[in-house]
Amino acid sequence: MALYFSGRKLLKTFSTYAPDERNRIDWRVYEEWRDIDEGTTSRCGIEGTCTVEVAKGISEKSMSVLKEVAGVTLGLKDVWALKYDVEQSIGREINWEVTEKSTKSFRIQPPKCGRSALTVYQLFRVYEFTFLRKKWLTFSEDKWVRLPTRRIEERTNNHDAMPDTIESDPACKCPQPQPEPTFDGFMHLSFGTIGMRVPYRETQAGFELQIDRHVIHFGSDDLPTLMRSLEDGIDIAVDAALVPEPLRFLGQVEEATQLLGRMVKWVDEVEAAVPEFADPVVSIAISTETWVAEDPTPGQALTPDA
Numbered sequence: 001m002a003l004y005f006s007g008r009k010l011l012k013t014f015s016t017y018a019p020d021e022r023n024r025i026d027w028r029v030y031e032e033w034r035d036i037d038e039g040t041t042s043r044c045g046i047e048g049t050c051t052v053e054v055a056k057g058i059s060e061k062s063m064s065v066l067k068e069v070a071g072v073t074l075g076l077k078d079v080w081a082l083k084y085d086v087e088q089s090i091g092r093e094i095n096w097e098v099t100e101k102s103t104k105s106f107r108i109q110p111p112k113c114g115r116s117a118l119t120v121y122q123l124f125r126v127y128e129f130t131f132l133r134k135k136w137l138t139f140s141e142d143k144w145v146r147l148p149t150r151r152i153e154e155r156t157n158n159h160d161a162m163p164d165t166i167e168s169d170p171a172c173k174c175p176q177p178q179p180e181p182t183f184d185g186f187m188h189l190s191f192g193t194i195g196m197r198v199p200y201r202e203t204q205a206g207f208e209l210q211i212d213r214h215v216i217h218f219g220s221d222d223l224p225t226l227m228r229s230l231e232d233g234i235d236i237a238v239d240a241a242l243v244p245e246p247l248r249f250l251g252q253v254e255e256a257t258q259l260l261g262r263m264v265k266w267v268d269e270v271e272a273a274v275p276e277f278a279d280p281v282v283s284i285a286i287s288t289e290t291w292v293a294e295d296p297t298p299g300q301a302l303t304p305d306a
Helices: 061-074 079-092 223-232 245-250
Strands: 007-017 023-035 041-043 048-054 102-107 115-136 145-167 185-191 194-202 206-211 213-218 235-239 259-264 284-286
Touching: 007 079, 023 079, 041 213, 041 235, 048 115, 061 079, 061 115, 061 145, 079 115, 102 115, 102 245, 145 245, 185 235, 194 284, 206 223, 213 259, 223 259
Parallel strands: 145 194, 235 284
Antiparallel strands: 007 023, 023 115, 041 115, 048 102, 115 145, 185 194, 185 259, 194 206, 206 213, 235 259
């Protein structure tokens, strides 16, 4: 699972040569997360909808460009030979199948006096490439003629979401409104190709996760060790119903009752580097119970209070 980050990240720069080495393509490959939902905020007990755009792969126009690059410019047998070279260069599995776009809508039911919102993102891979042709009989240090840069986009199968529900919204004008909760940061929960960021707050006994309208409690006899483990990531087992329905649909896990994944303390890469996932230190199964660490040593699972 790709961890969510804001902005645009340069993944790789590399060059591809034709067999006779007279033509060259310079590649710059980026990744970025984009919002793919519409109408995801509802208030005051009035049902709303979340409509997501469903698409994976590339457009027909992009396929035409790739065929030209592979056959005319580089003299390769087909697009799939070029795809293999690009995969080897960037270290990612890519999807250059032509896709059709569709949409699907889901219901959102907010609290009577509150607000519910869901933002759904998809990871896009952007390929920018420049054609260069070697000059004939030149003594110039610059031996290449640079042609215009072109660009295609790939929609990957990675999706991320941020559910946001509060019980009291001033816009609803309910009597005795509750104060908005405060949090200490975000955890990122990932399950294969889908993930979500949810807020957490530290408590005297551990910490709490706020997943939409559910509060999940975690306790530990050695909280500093548990929090350090979360910087690298720990294994989790989650009731599938806690994951927003649009995200389960996009991840093709609609029929699952439990999802296995990872939880890591999330920090935006714009502010600080996000640590890579390491081997699990502790394992947690999420439920509505409080959990305590009997012995927070590597590999020791947390067990629920009696």
